[in-house]
Amino acid sequence: MMEKLKVGIIGCGFISSIYMQNCRKFDNLELVACADLDVERAQSQAKKYNIPKACTVDELLCDPDIQLIINLTIPKAHAAVCIQALEAGKHVYTEKPLAVTREEGKKIIDTAKKHNLLVGSAPDTFLGAGIQTAIQLIEQGEIGIPIGASAFMINRGHEHWHPDPAFYYTEGGGPMFDMGPYYLTALVSLLGPIKRLAGSTCISYPERIVLSEPKAGTKIDVSTPTHISGTIDFASGAIATITTSFDAFGGTTLPPIEIYGSKGTLLVPDPNTFGGPVHIRKVDEKEFTDVPLAFSHSENSRGLGVSDMVQSILTGEKHRANGELAYHVLEAMHGFHESSENGVYYKMKSTCERPEPITIKQQANR
Numbered sequence: 001m002m003e004k005l006k007v008g009i010i011g012c013g014f015i016s017s018i019y020m021q022n023c024r025k026f027d028n029l030e031l032v033a034c035a036d037l038d039v040e041r042a043q044s045q046a047k048k049y050n051i052p053k054a055c056t057v058d059e060l061l062c063d064p065d066i067q068l069i070i071n072l073t074i075p076k077a078h079a080a081v082c083i084q085a086l087e088a089g090k091h092v093y094t095e096k097p098l099a100v101t102r103e104e105g106k107k108i109i110d111t112a113k114k115h116n117l118l119v120g121s122a123p124d125t126f127l128g129a130g131i132q133t134a135i136q137l138i139e140q141g142e143i144g145i146p147i148g149a150s151a152f153m154i155n156r157g158h159e160h161w162h163p164d165p166a167f168y169y170t171e172g173g174g175p176m177f178d179m180g181p182y183y184l185t186a187l188v189s190l191l192g193p194i195k196r197l198a199g200s201t202c203i204s205y206p207e208r209i210v211l212s213e214p215k216a217g218t219k220i221d222v223s224t225p226t227h228i229s230g231t232i233d234f235a236s237g238a239i240a241t242i243t244t245s246f247d248a249f250g251g252t253t254l255p256p257i258e259i260y261g262s263k264g265t266l267l268v269p270d271p272n273t274f275g276g277p278v279h280i281r282k283v284d285e286k287e288f289t290d291v292p293l294a295f296s297h298s299e300n301s302r303g304l305g306v307s308d309m310v311q312s313i314l315t316g317e318k319h320r321a322n323g324e325l326a327y328h329v330l331e332a333m334h335g336f337h338e339s340s341e342n343g344v345y346y347k348m349k350s351t352c353e354r355p356e357p358i359t360i361k362q363q364a365n366r
Contacts, residue, residue: 004030005310008060008090010081011072012036012045015095018302019070020049026307028314035060057081061088068313070306071095075172079104082119086111091313093120093306096181098326100172102334105327112323118313119323123182124305126189127320127358128274129298134259134266135190135357136294142280143261146191149232149240152254153179157246159210159220166220168246169208174224175244176201176333179272183242183257184329185321186271190259192236192354193328196347199336201225204247230336235351274301295358320355328352 007029009016016034023031033053036042046054053063060066061084069085071078071094079099085092086108098121099105112119125131138146153175158165167173188194204227208220227247232240257268264282269275275298279288297304305321312319328350335346 003314004028005067005313006030006032006065007068007070007306008033008035008063008066009070009072010035010057010060010085011074011095012038012042013072013074015302016045016072017049018300019072019306020045020051022301022303023306025301026303026310028307028310029303033060033063033066057084061085061090067091068093068306068310074167075100075177076167079108082108083111086115086117086119089115089117091118091120091309093309093321094122096122096326097172097177097333098323098330100177102327102331105330109323109327118309118319119326120305120309120319120321121323121326122302122305122321123185123271124302124308124321125182125271125274126186126355127297127304127308128301129293129295130269130274130276130278131186131189131271132295132358133276133278133291133293134268137266137278137280137291138190138259138261139357142264142282143259143266144263146236146238146259146261148238148260149187149191149258150255151183151187151240151242151257152252153183153256154243154245154248154252154254156249156251157208157226159208159212161212163212163214165208165210165212166218169220169222169224169226171224174226174228175246176225176228176336180244180333181326181329182271183244184332185325186257186268187232187240187242188325188328188352189355190257190268191234191238191240193234193351194332194348195233195235196345197230197232197332197335197339198345199228199230199339201228201337201340225337225340228336228340230339232332274298274304318353318356322352322355324350324352325355
């Protein structure tokens with residue numbers, strides 16, 4: 001029988017449901033407790049997902065049996081909760097982004113090293129069948145040497161559907177900090193770490209009106225850029241463009257991610273999903289063709305990064321959705337904003353290893 005780690009969740013809001021549902025799917029995870037500032041909300045989720053204990057945050061952190069915390073609080077609370085968990089001797093895996101500021105992100109990494117503990121961070125979608133199939137094609141040389149890429153995340157903003165969208169338009173929000181982690185993490189997993197970048201940003205609509213219930217009609221003052229376009233130079237030599245926007249009310253037909261190689265082009269699936277489709281067109285072909293997914297986890301598998309991290313704790317292997325990768329992405333997101341403000345390239349101060357691709361053999365053993 002596979003060894004399990006006892007896991008506790010802090011933060012029982014909307015996103016917690018998929019984690020609670022999925023934890024039971026991974027053989028090395030045992031979800032034993034959940035906590036929230038609103039204990040009644042924790043109790044409700046515990047009852048719904050058959051979790052043995054619902055409690056306060058302090059009670060969860062004091063439980064000696066719990067070895068890993070999944071932090072599902074709002075972004076502004078990520079750093080405080082992560083550091084609290086690490087100081088309590090627990091490994092921690094947090095929802096994206098790692099933190100709101102680079103200083104907070106660095107403190108999380110430093111605290112983990114101080115206590116010889118591991119940090120992991122969403123997104124883990126790049127571990128799913130779609131992007132891992134795309135990575136395999138690159139590794140096999142199917143498109144030759146990667147030369148460039150483009151990425152687009154363009155929609156009309158969260159006030160059209162989210163029940164409480166205001167925090168998406170404050171510091172730590174906006175399309176770059178909300179969705180950028182998915183796209184940048186995918187690009188780093190495909191092309192490696194970033195060397196420098198440039199960005200242009202704007203606030204197209206300084207005021208938003210909530211159209212979704214229960215806060216329809218509420219005004220939101222926007223204090224963070226809502227349309228960001230950038231250029232990325234990777235250490236590998238590849239160059240990418242990226243646009244993230246909450247300002248496109250007419251929609252778009254642009255692909256999520258394309259990778260351009262010396263021998264072909266690869267269409268990578270939406271990095272906010274785990275599945276496909278994956279398409280390829282080689283230099284001597286007239287049309288794109290579908291590529292069958294070579295890996296499992298094409299469904300919503302949030303928690304896959306937690307399971308991979310537990311495998312690392314148990315075996316000593318390096319986990320893929322790790323703190324260094326998350327910090328590199330956090331710095332890059334700030335870099336786009338700073339480049340726009342200062343009118344110069346932003347040179348990255350951090351780097352990270354490109355996450356090790358999953359092999360068919362590794363997947364079969366898990």
